Amino acid sequence: xxxxxxxxxxxxxxxxxxxxxxxxxxxxxxxxxxxxxxxxxxxxxxxxxxxxxxxxxxxxxxxxxxxxxxxxxxxxxxxxxxxxxxxxxxxxxxxxxxxxxxxxxxxxxxxxxxxxxxxxxxxxxxxxxxxxxxxxxxxxxxxxxxxxxxxxxxxxxxxxxxxxxxxxxxxxxxxxxxxxxxxxxxxxxxxxxxxxxxxxxxxxxxxxxxxxxxxxxxxxxxxxxxxxxxxxxxxxxxxxxxxxxxxxxxxxxxxxxxxxxxxxxxxxxxxxxxxxxxxxxxxxxxxxxxxxxxxxxxxxxxxxxxxxxxxxxxxxxxxxxxxxxxxxxxxxxxxxxxxxxxxxxxxxxxxxxxxxxxxxxxxxxxxxxxxxxxxxxxxxxxxxxxxxxxxxxxxxxxxxxxxxxxxxxxxxxxxxx
Ligand code: NAP
Ligand code: MG
Numbered sequence: 001x002x003x004x005x006x007x008x009x010x011x012x013x014x015x016x017x018x019x020x021x022x023x024x025x026x027x028x029x030x031x032x033x034x035x036x037x038x039x040x041x042x043x044x045x046x047x048x049x050x051x052x053x054x055x056x057x058x059x060x061x062x063x064x065x066x067x068x069x070x071x072x073x074x075x076x077x078x079x080x081x082x083x084x085x086x087x088x089x090x091x092x093x094x095x096x097x098x099x100x101x102x103x104x105x106x107x108x109x110x111x112x113x114x115x116x117x118x119x120x121x122x123x124x125x126x127x128x129x130x131x132x133x134x135x136x137x138x139x140x141x142x143x144x145x146x147x148x149x150x151x152x153x154x155x156x157x158x159x160x161x162x163x164x165x166x167x168x169x170x171x172x173x174x175x176x177x178x179x180x181x182x183x184x185x186x187x188x189x190x191x192x193x194x195x196x197x198x199x200x201x202x203x204x205x206x207x208x209x210x211x212x213x214x215x216x217x218x219x220x221x222x223x224x225x226x227x228x229x230x231x232x233x234x235x236x237x238x239x240x241x242x243x244x245x246x247x248x249x250x251x252x253x254x255x256x257x258x259x260x261x262x263x264x265x266x267x268x269x270x271x272x273x274x275x276x277x278x279x280x281x282x283x284x285x286x287x288x289x290x291x292x293x294x295x296x297x298x299x300x301x302x303x304x305x306x307x308x309x310x311x312x313x314x315x316x317x318x319x320x321x322x323x324x325x326x327x328x329x330x331x332x333x334x335x336x337x338x339x340x341x342x343x344x345x346x347x348x349x350x351x352x353x354x355x356x357x358x359x360x361x362x363x364x365x366x367x368x369x370x371x372x373x374x375x376x377x378x379x380x381x382x383x384x385x386x387x388x389x390x391x392x393x394x395x396x397x398x399x400x401x402x403x404x405x406x407x408x409x410x411x412x413x414x415x416x417x
Contacts (some may be wrong), residue, residue, distance in 0.1 A: 010194025018356045019352065020050070020078050021049070021078060021080045021081065021348050021352055022050070022071060022181070022367065023051065024054050024081060024084060024106075025055060025056060026083065026085050026087075027056050027057055027084075027087045028320035028325035029321040029325035029328060029336055030084050030085040030316070030319075030341060031084055032325065033400065034084045034341065035336075036401075036404050037338060040403070040405070040408045041345075041408055041411060046361070051074050053066060053070060053071035053074065054106050054208055055067060055071060055106050057086070057099070057103075060103055061097065061103065061256055065104070067102045067107075067111070071083075071110065072114065073113070075113075075311055075313050076113070076307075077094055079310065079323050079350050080312050080355065081108075081311075082314050083107075083315040083344070084092055085316060085320045088104075088105040088107075099339050110305065114305060114311055115198075115201050116145070116307045116311070117142050117143070117144065117145060117206065117251075117274065117303050118145060118303055118305050118311070119209055120141050120143070120301050121140040121301070121302055122289070122301045122302075124138055124295060125300075125373065127376070127377060127381075128389060130294060130295045131293070134270065135271070135273035136274070137273040138274070138295065139271075139274070139275065139295070140213075140276045140277065140285070141279055141287050141288040142206045142276055142277065142278045142280075143279050143281060143287075143288060144198075144199070144202045146198040146202075147193055147198065147281060148192050148194060149281060151352055152190050152191060152192045153190070153191045154188070154189065155188070155189050156188055157161060157188060160183050160185050162183070163179070163180040163189045164177055164179055164181050180212065181224070194232070194233075196236060198238060200308075202237055202278070203240040205306045206219070206237075206276060208308070209306050210276040211303075213276075214252060214254065214276075216256070216275045217254075217255075217276050217278055218257045218258075218267070218268070218277050219234075219257070219277075219278040220264030220279075220334070221233045221280060236409070237278070238245060239304060241256045242347050253309075255298065261283060264277070267377075270335055277291075288317075292317070296388070297385065299316075299318050299337040299340060299382075299384045300339060301314045301340060302314070302316065302317065302347065304341045312347075314351075316344050317370070321336055327399075333399035333400075334383075334399060334400060335383040335384075337373070337383075337404070338382075338400070338403065339372050339386070342372045342407075346365040346366070347365070349365040350359055350362050350366070353365060367414040371414055375410055376407045379393075379394045379396070380397075380403060380406055381396075381397055383397055
């Protein structure tokens with residue numbers, strides 16, 4: 001299909017994205033970077049076909065947040081989306097932007113609409129040695145985004161007394177009553193829940209994603225101690241693997257490994273990396289930050305939300321980098337790391353290309369990532385990385401305009417090679 005590949009002005013290469021991608025624009029410094037990346041690194045090379053949704057806070061406010069649901073619908077329909085970081089408003093932001101309401105986090109809305117799982121992986125640079133020196137490939141953390149501590153009910157026990165766990169079915173019949181603890185004095189109690197359908201979706205997302213990137217799945221829980229709660233996770237994961245994925249995993253030479261969470265944590269540290277580590281909600285919260293810090297830094301984390309039926313939304317894991325934005329608005333030159341946002345675009349374009357059988361677009365996505373990596377590996381670092389490294393590791397610290405110019409020149413070379 002040569003018509004995916006256009007020649008413009010006799011020499012520049014122009015790749016056409018066949019079907020549309022949902023493009024979700026956002027706020028502050030990442031919104032500024034978004035525009036720069038499109039202008040310098042995408043539009044000169046790709047005939048972008050996007051459905052554009054403006055998720056900036058003022059526009060979410062103006063549309064009573066309807067734009068967020070429309071964007072989520074678009075990802076469902078088009079199967080591929082790319083999202084810029086957005087502000088999750090708090091009281092201070094409400095005042096700053098004169099908001100009608102404290103709108104919910106767009107990421108939470110989109111995650112719920114897609115019933116999705118978030119996969120986070122660091123971008124590794126040879127020049128930035130991971131704290132764990134054995135890691136050769138990124139460790140991807142898949143975090144279950146439902147239940148556990150985040151939907152727990154708690155009670156601060158004020159005095160001696162009995163705490164019970166009671167379950168009543170829909171008809172009002174009591175099926176279970178257990179004593180949690182006979183408190184001799186004040187204390188604290190907590191109840192958590194999860195749902196089979198959510199755990200099953202999580203397992204499907206993990207196995208499906210791992211298969212698409214050709215990696216093993218590791219899953220750890222504490223079923224020896226938590227004989228119903230964690231045991232349910234273990235059994236449902238095994239069921240999904242055996243019934244839906246075992247054959248494909250075997251064909252691809254991939255493995256699923258279950259062990260106790262503490263054992264898995266130790267094994268991940270001693271591994272070469274390159275696996276999808278499925279984590280329950282709280283474990284994923286903690287481990288994704290640990291992996292980010294141990295690999296490089298938060299600005300270098302990529303993130304993709306995957307639904308069990310195969311919709312993909314790519315984004316950078318970091319936020320809108322507010323302090324850079326305020327400085328940039330005053331006319332200061334700033335050095336913001338664009339790699340995770342570039343990788344988000346590359347991820348979306350690659351996935352679009354794979355779904356459409358558009359090899360040129362897949363190749364372009366690879367070149368886009370490579371161009372960014374090459375410029376960093378050549379010693380041009382952003383400020384966040386210079387703070388992590390010995391000055392001998394880098395040559396300079398270009399501002400955003402200079403850096404994007406360097407990456408563009410490298411991309412032009414890679415595309416014509
Ligand atoms: P943040 O924007 O990720 O920034 C935290 C700090 O990390 C920054 O101050 C900066 O450190 C550094 N940093 C992050 N990304 C960077 C990059 N690309 N290049 C260089 N440095 C980078 O998190 P936050 O300050 O907690 O949140 C700011 C806003 O983002 C909030 O309104 C929050 O709601 C939103 N947020 C959105 C998402 C999302 O949409 N996915 C995720 C998280 C937060 P220095 O100041 O040291 O340079
Ligand atoms: Mg966390």
